[in-house]
Amino acid sequence: MTALHLMLNIPTFKLNNGIEIPALGYGTWLGLDEKANFSTEDLPKMIDAMSYAIDIGYRHFDTAHLYRVEPEVGQVLNKKIKEGVVKREELFVTSKYHREADVEVSVRASLKRLNLDYLDLILIHWPMSITEDGVDEKIDYLETWRGCESVLEKGLVKSIGISNFNVEQIKRLIANSKVVPASLQIEVNLNLGQNELVDICHDHGIVVVAYSPFGTMVPSRAAPNSPEPKLDNPTMLEIGKKHGKTVTQIALRYMFQRGIVSVPKTVTKSRVLENAQIFNFILDENDMKTLSEFDNGYRTVRPVFWQNFTNYPFEKLPGLEQIEIPLSLRKWKNGLNLDID
Template identity: 40%
Template sequence: MKLVLSSVALCALFHVITGHAGHNHGPVGKQVKVPTKQLNDGNNIPILGLGTFGFGDIPKIRQAINWAVEAGYRHIDTAALYANEEEIGKGISDVLKKGLVRREDLFITTKLWNDKHAKDQVVPALRDSLAKLGLQYVDLYLIHSPEASKADGSPTNIDYLETWQGMEEAKKLGLAKSIGVSNFNTKQIDRIKAHSKTVPAVNQIEVHPSNTQEQTINDCFERNIAVVAYSPFGFFVTRGGPSKDDPKIKNIAQKYGKSVTQVVLRYSIDRGLIPIPKSTNQKRIKENLDVFDFQLTPEEISTISSYNTDTSIFS
């Protein structure tokens, strides 16, 4: 069964009055409502989230969480590897104390790093992340990568099927509402399906116009697995990629009165993906959320996909 967003969900945009003023982008006092999609375990995930990988200035993350929740974000993505769980936890504590949201309104993802792949390491690793985040549970816990390593980073031979058993235990204990994987290919996912009782709810992979990942995405959708897209801007915000002034993408942006980056985020959403753009800039945080009042045509999606070169920004 394929994961398909309804036309209502794709086009949804409505605002609620929050009473918060002073934002420097978008309607003052307005908050975007992010649509959700149902995962294969029945839980709901907001279809756009705040990524937090690679922030150089860790203290800014706490403020970014506050700005993001004020703007309407409910989905926040982190990982043990990012070494920012404590600051994110402080930001979450801030917005809860302010009464902006309840814990159950938030969707928090973190990830198990490669040096904790043994079955008996998984739950303790998650408990450590929860302590840093100041939470009783996360909404989604992911195996960050199928490769296992020792504490010094050297490779070790631990089958991710063993790791998955630890993930299932974390879910059984209520420490994670949903469990999934990241950077897994179809063959690896099918091994998990064949040797366990739990199908991953999510596969988080790099997806952007220069790395469109059609086959892996289609395979996940056929297995009723949601795809979270990290680095959704790809080369549009790094060196070596297409220019934001490229007429193919610029014309689409002008048609909808949007920025190129907003169009690229909408491209992910209209493909049924869940992008997690990162930013600690208040204006960009709000701009990245302002993508629910337009929808790309199939032809425009194809045009943006024409930038594909199967190239990772990490290679």
Template identity: 35%
Template sequence: MYLSAKNHRILLSDGNSIPIIGLGTYSDPVPNSKGSCLESVKTAIDVGYRHFDGAYIYHNEHEVGDAIRAKIAEGKVKREDIFYCGKLWATNHVPEMVRPTLERTLKTLQLDYVDLYIIEIPMAFKPGDEIYPKDENGKWLYHESNLCATWEVECHPYFTQPKLLKFCQQHDIVIIAYSPLGTCRNPLWVNTSSPPLLKDALLNSLGKKYNKTAAQIALRFNIQRGVVVIPKSFNPERIKENFQIFDFSLSEQDMKSIEALNKNVRFVEMLMWSDHPEYPFHDEY
């Protein structure tokens, strides 16, 4: 599979294609400064990104849409060049709520369509306008649902998902890896028992070998396996660095060495919802 900065789309089973690297636009619970997402998406498009991963609950889809439309107006890209993934939040799993929720996303983006619309987490909460519904005692308000869809998969050198990857490859399913560089260290929803991925000694030593950063090594590892990555950054230099992964290849031995880092431990555990009847991480996949 030959990939380059200008041509890095991989084929999906329906005949469409998806860029193998995208920009994650997740915003911390404390919002970033106004406009930071807007400028980051503009920078990313100038660098060569064509895939953007967003969500209603990030509270910045309007900035993503503004940036995409600005670059279209400049003539930098056409709408069909861009792959945008939006997400259905857990309070909108009731079937009749899906279309209106998607239409709200389109209105926020001011775009005619999204390229992919997925279930954000495979657990339903009480339907309504409250994003994180709780009762008067602070207990989470869950909701029963019938999930007949798939969702993103955490995947990085500490959690390589070999069995899932093999299954997906056998069935022509493309994996999109969230947190491909690890994630923040917020103990409310992150397993902090594993050390930060980007401080790993092997990834850093390979970075010196290839004159790359540990992050670039981690991203290259996944795209060589055919896994789509969506690293999040609002830092212009890191946005550029994360995209500079098409001018080198990891050797077969180095790929095996990185695979051996697998701890089979998730960073994103969301343990605050582990009592949800649909909590997915009790199972192997």
């Protein structure tokens, strides 16, 4: 079956500014290797998978300056626009900024790398602010937020939001802002339900976007002693069998029914399709309750090398001295050849 015959209908949630965000996105973070270096090895596969995603109906694409892939993401988007597969206004493109004091400079740089006139959503990637040399700049995220409000006023972006903020930080931001964030992107999965944070967001019309929606379920994320569920978990398999769906589809559907957007990453076309085939069944009340019981607060993404910095949003692990921040998270170039500023 060709991509043309597969056209998926991905529903949307409404942001607090009236803009619609597709309930499933394509994540473009390719990760670091075991030596904490960015690998471009999977970038050609990502380009291929992302192109396929647009062909079958994905319209939401999640990237960041830190991911190094904005040039390629922009190439795919522009190619599909030029081919008439999709119009720019049908796309929802998110990027994020890491440790930026001058948001406008950063947004304009992203727009140049992506070759776009505007972004649909920008996020403050982390509430900390660290120099290329690994020094804590201690910039207040409220100051960075003023920069976000400014680029919103100038029309460079349609919506502004945050990422990796905790309960106290988001309450403080809401209390001291002209514009309430449209979105909060955080790790949410079966092990990490983030109920309090999700409830606060829903109370303020802030759409929660989940990264790492599978947690340690997938083998590439299965750390030693990480908790269930895994892909062969009997409870998950039973729920999957009941609905004729895979374990990962059950996990994504659970997010959707909680009112949460997911942005899973994959460079495999079959997974791109599988991830989006979650809108034609409903988990019942018992399913939802059973799945909620996997929540034990286990975090898959925990950058402990940042934990002693001002505004680090997660609980600190005891007994860790300051670990050196990987160079790849301080200084980098963008694109396949890592040669684009």
